[in-house]
Amino acid sequence: xxxxxxxxxxxxxxxxxxxxxxCLGFTGNTADADDLFQEVLIKIWQxxxxxxxxxxxxxxxxxxxxxTAMLFLKxxxxxxxxQTTLDTTVQQTPVAPGPEAAVQKEEQISKLYQAIxxxxxxxxxxxxxxxxxxxxxxxxxxxxLSPTNVGARINRIKNSLSKKxx
Amino acid sequence: MDRKLKEMQAMWQAQNVExxxxxxLVKQLQKIDRRAKVERYIMLFTAPLTxxxxxxxxxxxxxxxxxxxxxxxxxxxxxxLQQADKAKPGNLAKKLDFxxxxxxxxxxxxxxxxxxxxxxxxxxxxxxxxxxxNLGYIDALADYSMETRVTVHVSLSVTILFFMYFSxxxxxxxxxxxxxxxxxxxxxxxxxxxxx
Numbered sequence: 001x002x003x004x005x006x007x008x009x010x011x012x013x014x015x016x017x018x019x020x021x022x023c024l025g026f027t028g029n030t031a032d033a034d035d036l037f038q039e040v041l042i043k044i045w046q047x048x049x050x051x052x053x054x055x056x057x058x059x060x061x062x063x064x065x066x067x068t069a070m071l072f073l074k075x076x077x078x079x080x081x082x083q084t085t086l087d088t089t090v091q092q093t094p095v096a097p098g099p100e101a102a103v104q105k106e107e108q109i110s111k112l113y114q115a116i117x118x119x120x121x122x123x124x125x126x127x128x129x130x131x132x133x134x135x136x137x138x139x140x141x142x143x144x145l146s147p148t149n150v151g152a153r154i155n156r157i158k159n160s161l162s163k164k165x166x
Numbered sequence: 167m168d169r170k171l172k173e174m175q176a177m178w179q180a181q182n183v184e185x186x187x188x189x190x191l192v193k194q195l196q197k198i199d200r201r202a203k204v205e206r207y208i209m210l211f212t213a214p215l216t217x218x219x220x221x222x223x224x225x226x227x228x229x230x231x232x233x234x235x236x237x238x239x240x241x242x243x244x245x246x247l248q249q250a251d252k253a254k255p256g257n258l259a260k261k262l263d264f265x266x267x268x269x270x271x272x273x274x275x276x277x278x279x280x281x282x283x284x285x286x287x288x289x290x291x292x293x294x295x296x297x298x299x300n301l302g303y304i305d306a307l308a309d310y311s312m313e314t315r316v317t318v319h320v321s322l323s324v325t326i327l328f329f330m331y332f333s334x335x336x337x338x339x340x341x342x343x344x345x346x347x348x349x350x351x352x353x354x355x356x357x358x359x360x361x362x
Contacts, residue, residue, distance in 0.1 A: 008195070009188050016185045021178060037185075045195040046202075067269040070355060071348065105180070112177045121351075122358040125266065130171070131178040144267025144359060158171055165174075 004048050007057075011044065015061050018132045022062070025128040026069045028117025036072045040065045055141075062134070063142050066125045108165075115164040119157060126150060127157045213243045224302055235302035242294030249287045253279040267359045270352050277349050284337045292330040296323050 002010070019040060024033040043064050051060050116124055122143060129139045136154075140147040217240045224232035253276045264272065300319050307315045 005192055005196075008192060012188045012191070017183060020183045020185055021181055024181065024183075025178070041191065042195065042198060045198070063265070063269075066266055067264070070266065070270060070352065071273065105177075109177050109181050112174060113181065120358050121355045122266065128178075131175045133175075142265060144265035154171075158168070158174075161174060162170060 004045075007048050007051070008045060011048075011057050011061060015058050018058070019061060019065050022065055022128045022132065023069070024113050025116045025131075026072075026121075026124050028114045032072075036069060039072060040068045043068050059134075059138055059142065062129060062132075062138075066129075066142060069125070070121060111165060112161075115161055118164065119160065123153060123157050123160075126153055127161070130154060213240075213247055216240075216243065220302075225305065229305045231301045231304045235298040238294045238298035238301065242291040242298070245294075246283065246287055246291050249279065249283045252276065253283065267356070270356050270359070274349055274352050274356070277345050277352070280345060281338070281341050284334055284341060288330065288334050288337075292327065292334075295330075296326050299326065 020033065020037050023036040023040065024030065027033045027036055044061055047064060051057065116127055119127065122145075125143060126139055126145075129142060134142070136147040136150045139145075139150045143150070145153070217236065220236045220239060224236060226233045226236055299322055303318060303322065307318055310318075
């Protein structure tokens with residue numbers, strides 16, 4: 001049986017980028033996303049032993065991450081886990097000055113994340129999970145909505161994002 | 167997935183991040199684990215040790231007052247601890263693999279429980295503590311005049327009452343700033359989750 005450390009390494013190798021994007025989509029800015037990412041990692045570490053292998057590790061991690069995000073307010077109003085601070089500051093790759101197209105693309109990406117962060121909490125979660133290639137069924141099991149409802153909401157979110165990104 | 171969504175998904179995935187190295191992270195997380203374990207032990211032993219200290223301090227075998235005092239203070243402590251256990255972060259963490267809907271529902275209840283502890287159970291505890299301490303002092307003050315005894319009992323009661331009043335007030339103000347907005351936010355997310 002894999003040790004907690006091995007399981008964490010496995011999870012981290014597979015899911016770190018996905019989870020960070022999820023945090024960034026939820027908060028809309030890197031400072032808060034770093035804080036949320038840190039909280040999520042602590043929660044995942046603390047609860048790895050309760051992972052029952054009934055679902056995929058990534059689905060379980062998404063549940064932990066989205067539930068943690070729901071409680072995330074900002075550092076000054078955190079309720080729980082006033083513990084040792086993890087150094088998880090994520091270094092964004094700086095946009096190299098140069099081709100205008102690259103800078104423009106970077107701006108578009110940033111705009112998308114900011115637009116997602118303005119959606120309602122559950123909509124942010126749904127669209128982030130969809131962009132991480134989760135099936136409707138998986139999204140439904142993570143959120144507690146029905147798959148039909150997830151489908152209907154995705155359509156609405158798409159329209160809302162399209163308007164925001166014009 | 168339609169074209170528009172696919173474009174957005176491609177942009178989403180193109181977000182470039184460099185995350186910290188796993189080895190360093192695991193070391194930090196193990197440190198957090200050790201600290202949490204020490205805190206758990208302190209919490210676990212505080213109430214029994216306090217009860218044992220009171221049993222040692224007061225002549226419980228010779229005086230009924232002392233025995234009742236220990237029972238009152240001990241029961242008060244366990245009552246608050248039992249209520250706190252229902253809302254503690256450790257228990258919340260175990261619910262993290264729930265769906266968002268179940269998690270939010272359990273969270274709202276647990277956060278309300280925290281407010282209930284401060285607004286109700288801490289007052290029950292205050293009453294039991296005041297009664298217990300006064301009973302414990304009955305034998306110790308037996309040789310003094312009635313006036314002195316009354317003065318000591320009243321002073322003790324008023325001091326504890328003031329101390330507890332300000333502690334509870336401070337805690338409720340903190341909850342008002344932190345927990346109440348969080349409950350409101352979770353209520354709003356719960357409404358978003360309505361299958362309509």
